[in-house]
Amino acid sequence: MNIPSIQNQVSPEEWQLRVDLAACYRLVAAYGWSDLVFTHISARIPGPEHHFLINPYGLMFDEITASSLVKVDQQCNKLIDSPFPVNPAGFVIHSAVHEVREDAGCVMHTHTRAGVAVSAQKDGVLPISQQSTFVLGSLAYHAYEGVAFRDEEKPRLQADLGHANFLMLRNHGLLTVGKTIADAFLSMYTFESTCQIQISAQAGGGQLTQVNPLIVKGVAEAMRVQTGGLGGAFAWPALLRKADRLDPGYKT
Numbered sequence: 001m002n003i004p005s006i007q008n009q010v011s012p013e014e015w016q017l018r019v020d021l022a023a024c025y026r027l028v029a030a031y032g033w034s035d036l037v038f039t040h041i042s043a044r045i046p047g048p049e050h051h052f053l054i055n056p057y058g059l060m061f062d063e064i065t066a067s068s069l070v071k072v073d074q075q076c077n078k079l080i081d082s083p084f085p086v087n088p089a090g091f092v093i094h095s096a097v098h099e100v101r102e103d104a105g106c107v108m109h110t111h112t113r114a115g116v117a118v119s120a121q122k123d124g125v126l127p128i129s130q131q132s133t134f135v136l137g138s139l140a141y142h143a144y145e146g147v148a149f150r151d152e153e154k155p156r157l158q159a160d161l162g163h164a165n166f167l168m169l170r171n172h173g174l175l176t177v178g179k180t181i182a183d184a185f186l187s188m189y190t191f192e193s194t195c196q197i198q199i200s201a202q203a204g205g206g207q208l209t210q211v212n213p214l215i216v217k218g219v220a221e222a223m224r225v226q227t228g229g230l231g232g233a234f235a236w237p238a239l240l241r242k243a244d245r246l247d248p249g250y251k252t
Helices: 012-030 088-100 113-119 130-136 151-161 181-203 213-225 232-246
Strands: 040-044 052-054 070-072 106-110 139-142 166-169 173-178
Touching (some): 012 040, 012 106, 040 088, 088 173, 113 166, 113 173, 113 181, 130 181, 130 213, 139 151, 173 181, 181 232
Antiparallel strands (some): 040 052, 166 173
16 A cells, blocks of 8 residues: 655654554564454553554554554544544553553554463463463453443453553453563563463373473562563564565555
């Protein structure tokens, strides 16, 4: 699609955020985590206004560009004219998180097959892999209340999330919170890998070996005291190079 550039209408800081977020959408598509046009990644624009960027509803993730991202406020009012709408369900979930988490620079939500499968399991994430120990260090659950387009669900989602960076939406999918787009992406990569490993291990039919609870507790404590999270900043430059190899058009 030919979408005119809006680079000259925004600050350099916002433009860089747009480029990174567009790259994130392209990478989600490349890794097979998208659900046609029905999931969302949002990024908060620095500043006191609590404005954020979200995908234009109706575009596939591999079509999204920096200029096509929609800038909205907490009431879902568009702040720059766009021919595209914003999905109400996506807005409710993302605005709920951004409203109460000042550290939520980016919020990612997916409906992958493995993620939904584990979200439907009574015991949720099992401590059966190294990846799962990172997730369990900051994991919360939110019960399914139907398609999330009602504002009345927000307080319950916010209470369930608390200070966690991984949220399993029961019967629905996965959500990660990151200080940066890089952090949220790497957290989702780890969350998704955790679920894929769990489903694969269960499909093998054998008895599963669980990680020692003391090790899980130790990983959780390490994640609480370190400031670098899972190290998204280290992986992000390489991921951007991958996005460039796929199609550098996301930067427009």
